[in-house]
Amino acid sequence: MTSPAIEIDSLRVVRGGKEVLPGLSIGIQAGRITGLLGPSGCGKTTLMRAIVGVQIVAGGRVTVLGLPAGTRALRSRVGYVTQAPAVYDDLTVGANLRYFAKILGAASERVAAVVETVGLTGYGDKLVSQLSGGQRARVSLATALLNEPEVLVLDEPTVGLDPVLRQELWTTFHELADRGTTLLISSHVMDEAERCDELILMREGLILAHASPADVLLQANASTVEEAFLNLVGTKERAG
Amino acid sequence: MNVRMTVATGVRVLTQLRHDLRTVGLLVLVPVLLEALVKWVYSDQDRVFQRVGVPLLGIFPLTSMFLVTSITMLRERTSGTLERLLTTPIAKFDLLAGYGLAFGTVAILQGIVVSIVSFGFLGLEVEGPIAGVVALAVLNAILGTALGLLVSAFARSEFQAVQFMPAFLLPQFLLSGLLAPREQMAGALEALSNVLPMTYAYDALTRVAAGDGFGGRLALDTAVLAGTTVLSLALGAATLRRRTP
Ligand SMILES: Nc1ncnc2c1ncn2[C@@H]1O[C@H](COP(=O)(O)OP(=O)(O)OP(=O)(O)O)[C@@H](O)[C@H]1O
Ligand SMILES: [Mg+2]
Numbered sequence: 001m002t003s004p005a006i007e008i009d010s011l012r013v014v015r016g017g018k019e020v021l022p023g024l025s026i027g028i029q030a031g032r033i034t035g036l037l038g039p040s041g042c043g044k045t046t047l048m049r050a051i052v053g054v055q056i057v058a059g060g061r062v063t064v065l066g067l068p069a070g071t072r073a074l075r076s077r078v079g080y081v082t083q084a085p086a087v088y089d090d091l092t093v094g095a096n097l098r099y100f101a102k103i104l105g106a107a108s109e110r111v112a113a114v115v116e117t118v119g120l121t122g123y124g125d126k127l128v129s130q131l132s133g134g135q136r137a138r139v140s141l142a143t144a145l146l147n148e149p150e151v152l153v154l155d156e157p158t159v160g161l162d163p164v165l166r167q168e169l170w171t172t173f174h175e176l177a178d179r180g181t182t183l184l185i186s187s188h189v190m191d192e193a194e195r196c197d198e199l200i201l202m203r204e205g206l207i208l209a210h211a212s213p214a215d216v217l218l219q220a221n222a223s224t225v226e227e228a229f230l231n232l233v234g235t236k237e238r239a240g
Numbered sequence: 241m242n243v244r245m246t247v248a249t250g251v252r253v254l255t256q257l258r259h260d261l262r263t264v265g266l267l268v269l270v271p272v273l274l275e276a277l278v279k280w281v282y283s284d285q286d287r288v289f290q291r292v293g294v295p296l297l298g299i300f301p302l303t304s305m306f307l308v309t310s311i312t313m314l315r316e317r318t319s320g321t322l323e324r325l326l327t328t329p330i331a332k333f334d335l336l337a338g339y340g341l342a343f344g345t346v347a348i349l350q351g352i353v354v355s356i357v358s359f360g361f362l363g364l365e366v367e368g369p370i371a372g373v374v375a376l377a378v379l380n381a382i383l384g385t386a387l388g389l390l391v392s393a394f395a396r397s398e399f400q401a402v403q404f405m406p407a408f409l410l411p412q413f414l415l416s417g418l419l420a421p422r423e424q425m426a427g428a429l430e431a432l433s434n435v436l437p438m439t440y441a442y443d444a445l446t447r448v449a450a451g452d453g454f455g456g457r458l459a460l461d462t463a464v465l466a467g468t469t470v471l472s473l474a475l476g477a478a479t480l481r482r483r484t485p
Contacts, residue, residue: 015485052327056483070482075329086324090259091252102248103330127259143324 005030005151005182006051011060013046013205020046021205023060028184028198033177035193036186037225038202044186045083047202048153051184052080064151076105079144083155083186085136086143087128093139094124097146104147114142117172119165134160141169151182158192170195193225201229208232241337245330249338253312254345267308267346271300271354279362286363293364294449295418295442297373298380301350302441303409305381309343309388310401317392326482333477336389340382340473347381367451376448379465380441386472387437393479412438417446440464 004027013021020043028034036044049055050062053070062069064078087096097111115121118138128136141157158166170192173183177197185196193199199216201208209216209232213225220228220235257264278296282289316322325335355374358364366373391408395401415425415433422430422439433439444461452458 054323054326054483056485070327072329075327078327080324080327082320082324084320086320088252088256088321089319090256095252095255099248099252100328103245103325103328105329140324 003030004028005065006184007061007063008047008050009061009063011047011050011062012058013043013050013055014058015046019205021050024205024207025060026200026207026210028182030182031177031180032197033173033183033185033195034198034200035196036184036200036202037188037190037193037229038208040188042202043205044202045155046205048080048155048184048186051153052078076147077149078151078153079147079149081141081144081152081154081157085133085140087136087139089129090127092125092127093120093131096128096139097142100143101146104143106146106148110146114145117145118142119168134162137161145172148176148181150180152176152184154183154185156186156188158187158189166192190224190226190229199225201225201232203229203233203236206236208236242331242334246334246337246341249330249335250341250345253339253342257342257346263308264346267304268350268353270304271297271350272357274300275354275358275364276362279364290365290449292418293358293362294366294373295416295445297351297354297358297364297377298441298445299413299416299418299438301347301354301377301381302384302387302438303405304350305343305347305384306388306391306409307402307405309339309385310392310395310404311398313339313389313392314395314398314401323484326480331477332480332482333473336386336473336476336480339389340385340469343385344378344382347378347385350381351375351377366449368448372448372454373445376441376444376462376465379462379469383437383441383465383469383472386469386476390472390476390479393476393481409438412436415439416442418442437465437468440468 006028008024008026011021011024024047038044046055050057051064051069064074067074093115094111097114098108101108101111115124118141120135120138123135128139137159144152158169173185177183194213196213199213200210201216209219211219216225216228217223220231222228222231275293275296278293279289351374355370355377359370391404392401395404415429415436416438422433425433440461444458444465447458
């Protein structure tokens with residue numbers, strides 16, 4: 001068992017007058033892919049924002065690589081891909097990546113490398129505003145891969161992508177994890193769960209389960225993650 | 241302050257502007273057209289045109305830069321790129337300074353063009369050096385950029401950002417001394433005008449026009465304008481929140 005790269009202790013977040021995370025504690029293992037799954041609105045993005053240090057928190061502690069979340073020293077060591085692509089529409093793919101490379105202190109050769117990783121070779125001179133939604137999301141993903149950070153927080157990075165490209169990206173994620181990168185990847189596509197080393201199932205700001213995919217299935221006496229999720233929700237509701 | 245990141249941001253913003261030449265065109269042309277309009281309005285009263293023409297060379301660019309930067313910054317916020325940038329190593333001040341650099345470059349173009357037209361074609365005349373007027377016009381445009389970046393921290397939507405222009409700049413315009421001498425205003429208004437940047441813009445340009453040497457009041461005016469620019473950028477960086485609700 002490796003040590004946790006991200007430690008969250010009694011994290012409480014209130015958004016728009018609503019308690020989104022009522023007091024969440026969890027450790028995320030280093031060098032592994034942890035999948036964060038749960039229905040829309042359950043607090044996945046909120047949790048990720050707290051980990052990268054852009055979410056106002058009402059209480060609790062978030063520690064990343066031994067430092068408080070969002071600390072200056074962490075900002076080159078933690079990469080974040082927002083759920084909605086965060087790239088400049090009025091710049092080309094190449095110009096976007098060259099800018100982020102400068103900000104992240106990545107070598108300019110990395111630009112061509114990440115363009116290839118996300119399958120956008122040949123699109124370097126295209127304006128982002130002329131790309132499809134999925135292509136735009138890939139440019140956004142590419143910006144976070146530039147400086148090969150130790151921790152990657154990816155908010156639904158494979159939404160709307162075709163199976164072939166999704167397969168390729170997951171291969172990339174596994175290569176990164178093999179080299180020691182910690183990945184936290186959210187999704188509400190339950191079939192992606194199998195590709196993760198660890199799963200966190202979330203509902204309404206609470207953690208239903210946190211274990212390897214196989215153990216989650218075992219715990220919930222289920223054959224698919226979707227079924228596991230439904231069983232766990234049922235158990236909680238009977239218990240509560 | 242990190243020069244590499246500031247310059248990278250400046251280049252990035254300029255590259256975005258290059259894809260939006262219409263905005264650049266408007267930024268450069270609008271002050272020219274307004275100045276020509278003032279000339280036309282006072283076509284029978286050249287004395288008035290000579291009196292207001294020079295201060296307006298600074299005030300028009302200040303206003304247009306204020307608007308365009310506050311909107312651009314707001315766009316950065318609403319598009320999510322600001323949140324993304326705030327998770328990277330770039331310091332907030334460097335980000336704002338990068339904006340200042342980019343729009344400052346546009347400001348130089350704007351200041352030069354409006355001065356060439358005003359002095360070359362509209363018959364505006366000054367006792368002092370024309371280069372001094374151009375420099376002050378550019379300084380005012382950069383001040384407008386810095387003020388725009390500062391107030392954009394308080395705007396949540398484009399509608400609010402646009403409202404900041406009349407709310408924030410029009411009172412300054414009314415009290416700057418251009419419409420009525422400040423000495424003749426009620427004491428409270430005169431005192432208020434003493435702490436408004438545009439007062440110093442008006443005063444500086446009037447003094448250059450009158451041929452005052454660079455020293456005394458003019459040097460003070462320039463220092464206030466430059467100081468307010470840096471202060472606005474620093475305040476803008478301080479009010480820009482890394483963490484949001
Ligand atoms: N900017 C905001 N202001 C106020 N409340 C918000 C804001 N963003 C999200 N919320 C609320 O916080 C809760 C959690 O939202 P969050 O974005 O974390 O969900 P999510 O699990 O990422 O959902 P999805 O799968 O749809 O992306 C939701 O109930 C939502 O209404
Ligand atoms: Mg989300």
